[in-house]
Amino acid sequence: MSIDRLAMDQMTQPGLCIKTFGCQMNEYDSEKIVHLLAASHRLVESPEEAELIIVNSCSVRDKAEHKLFSLLGELRDLKESRPSVVLGVAGCVAQQEGQELLRRNSGVDFVVGTHNLSLIPALVQRARRGGERQVAVDFREEWEELPAAFSALELEGRTGVRALVAIQRGCSKRCTFCVVPTTRGEEVSRSAEEILREVRLKASLGAREVVLLGQTVNSYGRDLHPRASFAALIRRIAQIKGVERIRFTSPHPADVHSDFLDLYAEVPQLAPHIHLPVQSGSNRILRLMKRNYRRERYLQIVEELRNRSPQLAITTDIIVGFPTETDEDFALTLELLREVRYHSAFLFKYSPRPNTAALSRFSASEEVPPASAQARFQTLQEAQDEISLQHNASLLGRQVQVLVEGASNNIRSLLRGRIPQNTLCEFAGDSADIGSVVHVQVEHASAHGLRGNRLS
Numbered sequence: 001m002s003i004d005r006l007a008m009d010q011m012t013q014p015g016l017c018i019k020t021f022g023c024q025m026n027e028y029d030s031e032k033i034v035h036l037l038a039a040s041h042r043l044v045e046s047p048e049e050a051e052l053i054i055v056n057s058c059s060v061r062d063k064a065e066h067k068l069f070s071l072l073g074e075l076r077d078l079k080e081s082r083p084s085v086v087l088g089v090a091g092c093v094a095q096q097e098g099q100e101l102l103r104r105n106s107g108v109d110f111v112v113g114t115h116n117l118s119l120i121p122a123l124v125q126r127a128r129r130g131g132e133r134q135v136a137v138d139f140r141e142e143w144e145e146l147p148a149a150f151s152a153l154e155l156e157g158r159t160g161v162r163a164l165v166a167i168q169r170g171c172s173k174r175c176t177f178c179v180v181p182t183t184r185g186e187e188v189s190r191s192a193e194e195i196l197r198e199v200r201l202k203a204s205l206g207a208r209e210v211v212l213l214g215q216t217v218n219s220y221g222r223d224l225h226p227r228a229s230f231a232a233l234i235r236r237i238a239q240i241k242g243v244e245r246i247r248f249t250s251p252h253p254a255d256v257h258s259d260f261l262d263l264y265a266e267v268p269q270l271a272p273h274i275h276l277p278v279q280s281g282s283n284r285i286l287r288l289m290k291r292n293y294r295r296e297r298y299l300q301i302v303e304e305l306r307n308r309s310p311q312l313a314i315t316t317d318i319i320v321g322f323p324t325e326t327d328e329d330f331a332l333t334l335e336l337l338r339e340v341r342y343h344s345a346f347l348f349k350y351s352p353r354p355n356t357a358a359l360s361r362f363s364a365s366e367e368v369p370p371a372s373a374q375a376r377f378q379t380l381q382e383a384q385d386e387i388s389l390q391h392n393a394s395l396l397g398r399q400v401q402v403l404v405e406g407a408s409n410n411i412r413s414l415l416r417g418r419i420p421q422n423t424l425c426e427f428a429g430d431s432a433d434i435g436s437v438v439h440v441q442v443e444h445a446s447a448h449g450l451r452g453n454r455l456s
């Protein structure tokens, strides 16, 4: 087929708009959905241009679910004026609600769960033929490999500098606040061969930084036969040509052992950054959350990591206002945050989730009043912003190495990338810089990132 024909075909193909909420696993799933549909669709930005709209949903907190429902309300209006548009909901709310989502949202044509992405092309086709509304949310035992999604042809031109690669799905930890085991199923490790194949492919297409994804990445391989280990996997990935930086998200403190810690001293490609969710600084709350570690152990891990990698940036997730949290519990969290001096922290107010142990265990009287949760959240945010700013300001006037990812989200004329510690850095540069590591002199620091001048 000539190039012109190809271009023409692409122009006349139906538009696909995909909206993604939530975590990087969802982003990764959305990439797969796009690959699965790429042969027959062109990707468009807005629902108005689309014939097919897929919303990849998140249910980790109540707020994310609300965003989904208000978007579905808007899309119902759009479908009233253009009934030929097909609307599908994927992701964690889809998995959690199934049929109920169809019942409550008249505009939705299909609901597809987290283990059934490969069914999407067939669901779309049936919806276009005017078939019944469909739900596909059965959990599968096996890992769903999507060969079509990982052929070089499909990925060409769509592989960024930073490649997401899932190594594990689901979670078997049962933290009492967390919905993930019911939305993504039990923990299952992906085969190392498949992981390496995907990393090689993406590296050959220009990826320089690999981000390995899983709910508790460092427990990788325990369910495989023969057993495999996360540390061994990292060492194999580090040998792949083109992979300059390796990151992963997120490890669980209870699964940190010495082979994991030693990676930080021994694997040069491993970026000097770890996102290590702590959730609370109070042992009483950690126990109620069923986190399986104590504050003292967490702090010991931090120390051991820093001994092995003095430049290491540590970031975290914290939940405030878990049921029964007292001022004393909260004070312990604040103290821990100051002791670790995180580079940044994602702070959340506790949100009761369906099918979780915390939801059934605690009564309304044990909940932290919203005003107290809000006050604690603010106190923690202010403390963290100050520390983040101090970390970033310590780089003023210094040279940093930035792996350039693309245009800045804030100011389109600037480029953006990350320093090894994962801090975002913006600078004026040339789009030819995208994909390479450039030296930038830091001129400005905020709690959220850096800005500077590119040095030639």
Ligand code: 5AD
Pocket: 060, 061, 177, 178, 179, 277, 279, 317, 318, 319, 348, 349, 350, 351, 352, 353
């Ligand atoms: N309420 C508030 N925050 C939550 N998280 C997970 N579940 C909840 C919940 N029910 C936070 C945790 C987790 C991050 C991804 O989201 O901090 O690490």
